[in-house]
Each structure stands twice: as structure tokens, then as C-alpha cells.
Amino acid sequence: MANPAPVQDEEATPKKARAEQLAAAVCAAVMSGLGRPRNLFRVSAVRLWDNRYRVNVQTGADSVSTHIAHSFFVAADDKGNVVESIPPIAKLY
Numbered sequence: 001m002a003n004p005a006p007v008q009d010e011e012a013t014p015k016k017a018r019a020e021q022l023a024a025a026v027c028a029a030v031m032s033g034l035g036r037p038r039n040l041f042r043v044s045a046v047r048l049w050d051n052r053y054r055v056n057v058q059t060g061a062d063s064v065s066t067h068i069a070h071s072f073f074v075a076a077d078d079k080g081n082v083v084e085s086i087p088p089i090a091k092l093y
Contacts, residue, residue: 025080035093
């Protein structure tokens with residue numbers, strides 16, 4: 001018996017794309033304030049609720065040796081600009 005094709009919510013795709021754009025903008029704003037660490041591996045922003053994100057900056061030569069070099073709890077505006085950060089973002093690189 002064949003599995004039916006998944007039903008895609010018409011609103012879910014634009015909402016998901018918008019959420020991904022905002023997360024990318026938040027990452028860019030954090031990196032703009034922090035600078036680029038040596039051996040940057042990945043920057044990720046996870047939306048927690050409303051306009052609040054956890055942003056982790058991972059460094060390392062490869063996926064096995066990465067560690068979280070910096071972690072921020074941030075509030076962002078509707079364009080992804082950071083309006084508040086704990087701890088404060090300082091230019092380190």
C-alpha cells in the first residue's frame with residue numbers, strides 16, 4: 001500500500017521561510033557585533049518565543065572538535081536587529 005503524499009500547509013512554507021530569514025539576520029547581527037573568531041565553525045539562532053533567540057557561536061576545526069565559544073540570549077526586532085543581549089555583545093575579534 002502506497003503512503004499518501006504529505007499535505008503541506010499553504011501558510012507554513014512562507015512562515016518557515018520568514019522564520020529562517022529572521023534567524024539568519026539575528027546571526028548576522030550578533031557576528032557584526034562580536035567579530036569573526038578564529039576557526040569559526042557555525043553560528044546558529046534558535047527562536048525560543050516571540051522575538052527571543054538563543055544564539056550559539058561554535059568554533060573548531062571540524063564537527064568533532066567544535067565547542068560553543070560564545071552564547072547569547074537576545075531579543076530582536078522584526079528585521080533581526082539585536083535590541084537586547086545577555087551577556088552584552090562586545091567586539092572581541
